Amino acid sequence: MTTMTRPAARRKLAIDRFRERRSLDRAAVDRFLARHEVPVVEGSRCTFVHRGEAEQVQLIHRTVGLPEHLPLARISGTDLWYVVVELPEGSRFEYQLEVAIDGRRDRFNDPLNHRLAHSPMGSTSVCFARGYQIPEWTQPHPEARPGELLELMVPSRALRRDTQVSVYLPARFRRTARYPLLVVHDGEDFLNYASMRTVLDNLVHRLEVAEVIVAFINPGDRLVEYANSLAHARYLATELVPSLEADFPLLGNRAGRCLMGSSFGAVAALSAGYRYPQLCSSMILQSGSFVFTDIGNDHGGGPVFEPVVRFVNRYRAAPRKVADRIFSSCGVYEPLIIPNRSMVHTFETAGMSVRYVEARDGHSWENWRDRLQEGLSWIYPGPQKYFYE
Amino acid sequence: MRHPVILLGPQRTPALDAVVHSMDLDGQIATITAGWQEREPDDEELDDQLDGRGVNLSLYERWLDVQERDQEFAAAERRLRALLDDVQQLYLLRLDHGLRAVYDVQQHGDPAPLHANAVTEAIEAVRVLDEQHLERISDVHNQFYQRWPPHERPVIAHHRAEVARLLEDTAALVITGGHVGVLVTTMHLFNVSAALDAPVIAWSAGAMALTDRIVLFHDRAVQGPGNPELYGRGLSLLRGVVPLPHASGRLLLEDGARMSVFARRFAPARCVLLEAGTRVDTDSEGSCPVGTRVLATDGRVSVLEAA
Numbered sequence: 001m002t003t004m005t006r007p008a009a010r011r012k013l014a015i016d017r018f019r020e021r022r023s024l025d026r027a028a029v030d031r032f033l034a035r036h037e038v039p040v041v042e043g044s045r046c047t048f049v050h051r052g053e054a055e056q057v058q059l060i061h062r063t064v065g066l067p068e069h070l071p072l073a074r075i076s077g078t079d080l081w082y083v084v085v086e087l088p089e090g091s092r093f094e095y096q097l098e099v100a101i102d103g104r105r106d107r108f109n110d111p112l113n114h115r116l117a118h119s120p121m122g123s124t125s126v127c128f129a130r131g132y133q134i135p136e137w138t139q140p141h142p143e144a145r146p147g148e149l150l151e152l153m154v155p156s157r158a159l160r161r162d163t164q165v166s167v168y169l170p171a172r173f174r175r176t177a178r179y180p181l182l183v184v185h186d187g188e189d190f191l192n193y194a195s196m197r198t199v200l201d202n203l204v205h206r207l208e209v210a211e212v213i214v215a216f217i218n219p220g221d222r223l224v225e226y227a228n229s230l231a232h233a234r235y236l237a238t239e240l241v242p243s244l245e246a247d248f249p250l251l252g253n254r255a256g257r258c259l260m261g262s263s264f265g266a267v268a269a270l271s272a273g274y275r276y277p278q279l280c281s282s283m284i285l286q287s288g289s290f291v292f293t294d295i296g297n298d299h300g301g302g303p304v305f306e307p308v309v310r311f312v313n314r315y316r317a318a319p320r321k322v323a324d325r326i327f328s329s330c331g332v333y334e335p336l337i338i339p340n341r342s343m344v345h346t347f348e349t350a351g352m353s354v355r356y357v358e359a360r361d362g363h364s365w366e367n368w369r370d371r372l373q374e375g376l377s378w379i380y381p382g383p384q385k386y387f388y389e
Numbered sequence: 390m391r392h393p394v395i396l397l398g399p400q401r402t403p404a405l406d407a408v409v410h411s412m413d414l415d416g417q418i419a420t421i422t423a424g425w426q427e428r429e430p431d432d433e434e435l436d437d438q439l440d441g442r443g444v445n446l447s448l449y450e451r452w453l454d455v456q457e458r459d460q461e462f463a464a465a466e467r468r469l470r471a472l473l474d475d476v477q478q479l480y481l482l483r484l485d486h487g488l489r490a491v492y493d494v495q496q497h498g499d500p501a502p503l504h505a506n507a508v509t510e511a512i513e514a515v516r517v518l519d520e521q522h523l524e525r526i527s528d529v530h531n532q533f534y535q536r537w538p539p540h541e542r543p544v545i546a547h548h549r550a551e552v553a554r555l556l557e558d559t560a561a562l563v564i565t566g567g568h569v570g571v572l573v574t575t576m577h578l579f580n581v582s583a584a585l586d587a588p589v590i591a592w593s594a595g596a597m598a599l600t601d602r603i604v605l606f607h608d609r610a611v612q613g614p615g616n617p618e619l620y621g622r623g624l625s626l627l628r629g630v631v632p633l634p635h636a637s638g639r640l641l642l643e644d645g646a647r648m649s650v651f652a653r654r655f656a657p658a659r660c661v662l663l664e665a666g667t668r669v670d671t672d673s674e675g676s677c678p679v680g681t682r683v684l685a686t687d688g689r690v691s692v693l694e695a696a
């Protein structure tokens with residue numbers, strides 16, 4: 001006998017119940033907005049709304065798989081516009097609104113949504129779909145002792161400039177101990193937009209990540225230095241790391257070094273390891289801009305990607321061991337998801353151990369922040385297994 | 390001399406005072422809080438539980454002093470640590486394959502007798518690996534101590550003498566939890582077991598450090614369940630017991646198959662659960678009283694009954 005259960009009736013969305021009201025005056029819109037947090041998240045359906053006179057309102061985003069411009073519909077008799085988007089559980093969705101009035105188009109963050117995501121390019125509104133929560137370890141914890149951040153200037157002949165490096169020392173730093181090293185590309189952005197200092201304090205405090213010295217480095221011309229540049233690789237291998245190992249109590253061996261980067265920063269890390277295989281034993285590569293072509297040269301990335309594509313094509317043709325272990329992550333909503341998935345096999349072919357993680361997120365600093373626990377605790381596991389309080 | 394060894398559950402809600410009163414101890418009580426590392430001196434609450442009779446042996450502070458004042462030894466100790474880390478990594482690599490084989494065979498199923506034998510043999514292979522690892526670690530330690538005899542290092546000898554003096558008239562030794570590796574290292578370095586002639590009360594990492602084989606375990610780590618691993622030998626003041634502090638918080642006790650492998654792997658040692666409120670009165674031979682909660686070889690938590 002087969003038992004069948006009737007599927008639970010799908011509850012009407014708040015916006016649909018609102019639309020069905022007989023009287024839709026200004027006060028009704030006021031009450032609707034006062035009652036609901038915007039976007040209105042109901043199961044996997046998220047209702048985005050905008051209020052105001054306009055000829056057209058669109059939701060703009062960069063999530064792969066959805067039309068880039070999602071038009072909002074006006075509810076007749078009101079100045080309220082809406083669109084319902086299905087967002088799978090656990091999604092983070094960044095967006096802006098584009099409003100056309102009198103032939104002019106203005107793009108801005110959703111004034112009805114207080115949640116913002118920040119990046120060097122500015123801010124965007126963000127919708128937390130059902131099931132997404134900001135990880136608690138990204139927020140300051142009163143019991144986590146803060147590490148120290150030192151500002152250094154490391155002169156570089158390779159890069160022909162002085163480089164500014166922020167060095168994180170863990171809370172219980174001792175000169176007589178020896179620490180592993182993590183070099184983070186786009187360091188200032190990781191500190192500012194991925195809360196990396198707080199994350200390190202918390203994860204070290206929670207014993208999930210080993211006490212580690214972290215060098216946050218910053219590019220000059222990012223699209224040049226991080227796009228498979230020999231000068232940058234030489235800077236890392238022959239200037240920065242030796243300088244840090246001379247000044248700080250570091251393990252000073254390949255096993256005790258890790259390079260990390262996101263987007264172009266991931267290319268810079270991979271490229272440095274490719275040129276200097278003895279530099280580090282592990283890498284954290286987030287949403288790497290590993291754009292390649294299998295045939296022809298239409299990669300769609302524009303001129304700045306040319307050196308990257310040449311490098312990645314060469315690497316994929318003859319994969320080489322650049323480290324022992326690679327933690328790789330990518331958002332499933334970013335255009336780089338296919339290249340990143342493809343690279344997992346390439347890395348494994350070269351004999352490296354790969355931990356690959358995907359998230360329902362885009363090419364964003366908060367995506368990279370949210371993967372830090374998994375990445376750092378895999379590369380430099382903390383002493384949790386030794387602690388029994 | 391056979392002294393009582395009392396194992397307690399985690400002391401988040403302290404019950405040490407009641408234990409001490411029940412033992413009718415006179416005089417000062419030595420304490421080791423080295424597992425707390427830089428928080429070692431924060432022992433006011435512990436001392437309150439001991440009616441102000443606690444004397445902290447300050448082993449972590451002494452170890453830091455050795456790091457500062459005998460830098461040659463400290464550097465050698467760091468090299469030892471690095472070598473032991475390498476040995477441990479190689480062991481973990483092999484252990485991962487060994488345990489995966491056990492779990493795979495375990496899930497393979499029928500036919501029953503053939504299957505049971507295969508599981509037993511797979512576990513036996515892991516037990517052999519464990520033994521080899523313990524021997525290797527012992528060899529590395531022995532070579533280190535031959536090359537760097539601690540008693541010939543003036544700074545260490547000085548601290549050893551002080552620790553021995555403090556332990557001379559102690560009514561008992563209390564060892565708290567914390568970092569089990571730090572506890573074992575400091576207790577070995579300052580020769581605690583040689584100078585000790587008193588009952589011991591210990592919990593969490595302190596309990597683990599007393600044993601002849603320290604088993605690290607964490608099934609609920611960020612990266613998923615880790616393989617229970619042998620870390621090395623403790624003080625061997627307690628034999629035949631694998632203490633499992635915070636067992637329900639750290640182990641997948643509901644996974645009977647996994648727990649069965651755990652218990653069979655370390656048998657005949659008893660895997661003793663040390664949860665909040667637990668008190669197990671034992672001795673150096675690891676005898677456990679009726680009522681002790683242990684992990685049985687069938688993977689279930691059972692309670693020891695009268696023979």
